[in-house]
Amino acid sequence: xxxxMNAEIRDLLPDYVNETLSASDAAIVQSxxxxxxxxxxxxxxxxxxxxxxxxxxxxxxxxxxxLPKSTNAQDPGIRxxxxxxxxVRKGGAFQQWRGMAAAVxxxxxxxxxxxxxxxxxxxxxxAVVGVSHPVLVADTPKIVASVPPSITTPxxxxxxARPASNARSVALSVGELSDFSDDEIEAVMKRLEKWDGATAxxxxxxxxxxxxxxxxxx
Amino acid sequence: MIETxxxxxxxxxxxxxxxxxxxxxxxxxxxxxxxxxxxxxxxVSLGVRAEVxxxxxxxxxxxxxxLDAFRAESSLRTWLFTIERRLVLDRxxxxxRRRNEVEVTDSDxxxxxxxxxxxxxDETKSRVADAxxxxxxxxxxxxxxxxxxxxxxxxxxxxxxxxxxxxRVHYHNAMRAVKEFLDD
Numbered sequence: 001x002x003x004x005m006n007a008e009i010r011d012l013l014p015d016y017v018n019e020t021l022s023a024s025d026a027a028i029v030q031s032x033x034x035x036x037x038x039x040x041x042x043x044x045x046x047x048x049x050x051x052x053x054x055x056x057x058x059x060x061x062x063x064x065x066x067l068p069k070s071t072n073a074q075d076p077g078i079r080x081x082x083x084x085x086x087x088v089r090k091g092g093a094f095q096q097w098r099g100m101a102a103a104v105x106x107x108x109x110x111x112x113x114x115x116x117x118x119x120x121x122x123x124x125x126x127a128v129v130g131v132s133h134p135v136l137v138a139d140t141p142k143i144v145a146s147v148p149p150s151i152t153t154p155x156x157x158x159x160x161a162r163p164a165s166n167a168r169s170v171a172l173s174v175g176e177l178s179d180f181s182d183d184e185i186e187a188v189m190k191r192l193e194k195w196d197g198a199t200a201x202x203x204x205x206x207x208x209x210x211x212x213x214x215x216x217x218x
Numbered sequence: 219m220i221e222t223x224x225x226x227x228x229x230x231x232x233x234x235x236x237x238x239x240x241x242x243x244x245x246x247x248x249x250x251x252x253x254x255x256x257x258x259x260x261x262v263s264l265g266v267r268a269e270v271x272x273x274x275x276x277x278x279x280x281x282x283x284x285l286d287a288f289r290a291e292s293s294l295r296t297w298l299f300t301i302e303r304r305l306v307l308d309r310x311x312x313x314x315r316r317r318n319e320v321e322v323t324d325s326d327x328x329x330x331x332x333x334x335x336x337x338x339x340d341e342t343k344s345r346v347a348d349a350x351x352x353x354x355x356x357x358x359x360x361x362x363x364x365x366x367x368x369x370x371x372x373x374x375x376x377x378x379x380x381x382x383x384x385x386r387v388h389y390h391n392a393m394r395a396v397k398e399f400l401d402d
Contacts, residue, residue, distance in 0.1 A: 049346050066278075
């Protein structure tokens with residue numbers, strides 16, 4: 001067997017056998033080997049060489065198990081949780097405020113009950129809506145509860161107590177949370193942030209929402 | 219020459235590498251499935267007679283440990299071939315040192331193809347397989363990469379850490395040697 005003198009075509013023969021040539025190059029090679037015995041023989045050798053390519057079975061799973069992890073690899077479970085959108089975020093700021101305000105009101109009610117039970121002076125951290133009469137909470141043993149006649153909804157459940165003497169007057173109203181505006185709730189929240197909550201004897205800042213007509217707040 | 223298949227392969231490999239780098243472990247399986255058989259064949263051509271599996275596995279382990287540095291300037295398979303060949307040469311050096319031998323002779327590689335003889339029914343194919351097995355180590359590596367793995371001279375030069383011209387010369391010398399063996 002001899003070598004064809006066309007080195008350019010000979011260089012392309014392995015690619016022709018492996019079918020990786022472009023259509024035009026393949027056509028050029030094909031027309032050449034039709035007339036070239038040397039290249040035809042070489043093509044036959046190359047085809048045989050490709051045919052005797054060893055077939056070796058490799059355990060892919062074993063190899064994959066031995067591979068290092070990607071630096072960005074995460075446990076799928078953890079990833080799904082961390083990448084899941086937060087349910088709280090979807091609720092919006094208003095709903096967050098409502099939830100927090102509700103919790104604060106419940107807390108304040110509990111503190112009030114304890115304070116009254118201990119008969120200590122306390123100003124309730126409650127917003128005032130539509131109240132024209134102050135409510136007094138005093139540390140006197142004798143507490144008189146009364147409902148101002150001019151009070152209308154949403155403060156029907158408001159309770160006022162007047163001490164027998166020497167009582168400090170505050171404006172107070174207890175209504176439904178849903179009756180409060182966002183601004184009112186926000187104002188209460190800001191005030192509560194200033195309250196350390198340490199003692200019932202250390203009163204909260206007064207509720208600022210009712211213009212005081214009987215001594216006011218603070 | 220337009221090698222659309224190779225370009226498609228390169229794009230797919232690049233995509234798989236990026237997926238793996240982003241944390242998709244399934245991409246690793248696909249990369250191994252695509253290239254492990256070729257690495258096993260090349261291992262045989264390098265004269266590896268036993269523990270081909272282990273060599274292929276070590277090649278992938280080393281490659282994946284350095285995959286962040288892979289820049290796709292060469293094809294992934296060419297890069298893997300290069301890593302595998304370096305591993306074989308390293309082991310060969312260690313083995314030679316251990317056995318206090320000067321070098322491993324080319325005849326050591328013959329048995330890898332001898333084992334395949336029984337699988338080759340056709341006589342011509344069998345003789346071609348014999349002829350390949352009798353090539354010098356360098357000629358055999360170049361011939362296998364060029365013919366059986368379809369690598370370009372440029373890629374072969376990368377694997378052998380040599381020049382494109384040297385790869386071409388080795389290939390044509392190998393082909394001449396095969397023809398001479400078949401003419402005998």
